[in-house]
Amino acid sequence: MTRLLLAVAFAILQGAGSAVAQVYPSRQITIVVPAVAGGSTDAIARVVALRLQAALGPPVVVENVAGAGGAIGTARVARAAPDGYTLGVGNWNSRVSAGVVYPAQYDALRDFEPIALLTNAPIWIVARHALPATSVNELIAWLKANPGKATAGFVGAGTASHLCGIHFQNTTGTRFQFAPYRSGAPAYSDLVAGHIDLMCAESSATMPHVRSGKLKAYAVLAKARWFGAPDVPSVDEVGLPGLYMSFWQGLWAPGGTPKDVIARINSVVIDTFSDPAVRQRLTDQGLEIPPRELQTPEGFGAFHRAEIERWWPIIKAANIKPD
Numbered sequence: 362m363t364r365l366l367l368a369v370a371f372a373i374l375q376g377a378g379s380a381v382a383q384v385y386p387s388r389q390i391t392i393v394v395p396a397v398a399g400g401s402t403d404a405i406a407r408v409v410a411l412r413l414q415a416a417l418g419p420p421v422v423v424e425n426v427a428g429a430g431g432a433i434g435t436a437r438v439a440r441a442a443p444d445g446y447t448l449g450v451g452n453w454n455s456r457v458s459a460g461v462v463y464p465a466q467y468d469a470l471r472d473f474e475p476i477a478l479l480t481n482a483p484i485w486i487v488a489r490h491a492l493p494a495t496s497v498n499e500l501i502a503w504l505k506a507n508p509g510k511a512t513a514g515f516v517g518a519g520t521a522s523h524l525c526g527i528h529f530q531n532t533t534g535t536r537f538q539f540a541p542y543r544s545g546a547p548a549y550s551d552l553v554a555g556h557i558d559l560m561c562a563e564s565s566a567t568m569p570h571v572r573s574g575k576l577k578a579y580a581v582l583a584k585a586r587w588f589g590a591p592d593v594p595s596v597d598e599v600g601l602p603g604l605y606m607s608f609w610q611g612l613w614a615p616g617g618t619p620k621d622v623i624a625r626i627n628s629v630v631i632d633t634f635s636d637p638a639v640r641q642r643l644t645d646q647g648l649e650i651p652p653r654e655l656q657t658p659e660g661f662g663a664f665h666r667a668e669i670e671r672w673w674p675i676i677k678a679a680n681i682k683p684d
Contacts, residue, residue: 385445385622390414390421392448395434395455397427397544401566401648405479405610406450408643412633413626429683430517431455432463439467443474443617445626450479452610454520456665461673462519462681469669473613474623475662477630478655480648481609483583484525485593487567487576488559489552497579497599500559504535511537514548514560519681522548524672525561525582525606527679532604552576563608564589565647582606589647609651611661623658631656 390413394406406423414421426434431454438449460469467473486497494500504511515523523539530536540557542548545566551557552567553575561582568589570576580599581587587595596604612630614623633639634650643650654660 385625386417386419388446389419390417390446390448392421392423392450393434393438394423394425394450395427395431395437395459396425396452398425400545401482401563401608402450402452402455402610405648408639409450409479409612409630409633412639413629416629416632417625429463430459430519432459432465435459436466438613438615439472441615443615443619445614445618445622447615448476448626449473449613450610451613453606453608453668454517456611456613457668457672458519458521458524458676458681460669461676463683470662470666472616474616474618475658475665476612476614476623476627477658478651478661478664479610479612479630479634480643481607481651482563482565482589482648483581483587484521484561484606484608485564485567485581485587485590486525486529486559486579487552487562487571488579489555489557490575490577491555492558492577494579495577497594497596497601500579501533501535504533504537508536509538511558512540513537514540514542514552514557514562516542516545516548518683519676521563521606521608522561523681524676524679525604527681528604528606528675529561529601532601561606565608568647587647588644588649611665627656627658 392406392410394403396402410421410423426437435451435455438447441447459465494503513526515526526539548560549567552560553570564587567576571578571590578590578593580594580596582596582605584597585595640650655664
């Protein structure tokens with residue numbers, strides 16, 4: 362009997378120890394950002410990190426792993442243990458274009474578990490303030506009158522700003538030179554200074570320059586006008602229907618991460634972006650909070666797959682090569 366009791370007690374203790382070991386989270390969580398610090402993706406990651414730490418307890422740190430259009434940081438997440446302690450925030454550049462432009466060491470869909478779509482902001486066509494054109498039609502006419510003379514900034518091969526420029530040329534029959542940049546900030550600075558002529562830019566990042574009159578905005582690449590600049594027409598209104606592109610941010614875990622861990626992280630994300638203070642701060646920055654169905658792992662996964670299915674053939678057809 363004594364041996365039996367000891368065996369039962371040992372089994373109970375063993376089970377208790379196993380349960381404690383499986384408690385999530387019990388140590389530091391790392392969120393990998395595949396871009397330099399200071400950009401919009403980094404800023405969103407830090408909002409999520411603060412809320413995860415407050416809700417879950419252990420420290421949550423942000424690790425910036427830039428390079429190859431975001432492919433290096435994305436690969437870092439793909440290789441991580443699927444235990445919920447390494448997460449990745451990504452955007453259109455790192456999670457759509459990088460997977461086809463660069464020799465990525467991961468499968469863009471199968472190697473990750475989607476958690477939630479975080480924010481979204483449309484791309485828009487902006488130009489230096491002194492550019493003569495005052496509308497999209499005038500811009501097209503000016504570009505055709507000056508073939509190959511204008512310069513358009515873009516951030517990395519195959520990124521949203523690059524692909525938008527190529528798509529715009531093909532749609533309008535215009536031609537201009539591309540000026541590559543490593544990040545958005547210097548590109549926007551050169552555009553404000555008049556060193557380059559135009560750019561397909563992230564609306565939320567360049568909104569202050571447009572509002573201050575340092576840049577002019579011609580059209581938002583969306584079906585409807587953008588709340589951040591309601592006086593700027595959509596591409597449908599200016600006669601370029603279908604030229605839709607947005608710059609979105611999302612959260613993933615490595616493929617195989619347990620569903621209960623994904624659900625717990627997702628619940629914190631939902632609470633974060635339901636907070637009126639957080640929503641107001643992001644809205645003030647020109648960022649849209651996606652509808653609830655896109656904040657679910659299933660909805661976000663379907664959204665991401667649709668973006669890849671839409672854009673990969675276009676990127677491949679453009680024969681875009683790494684910088």
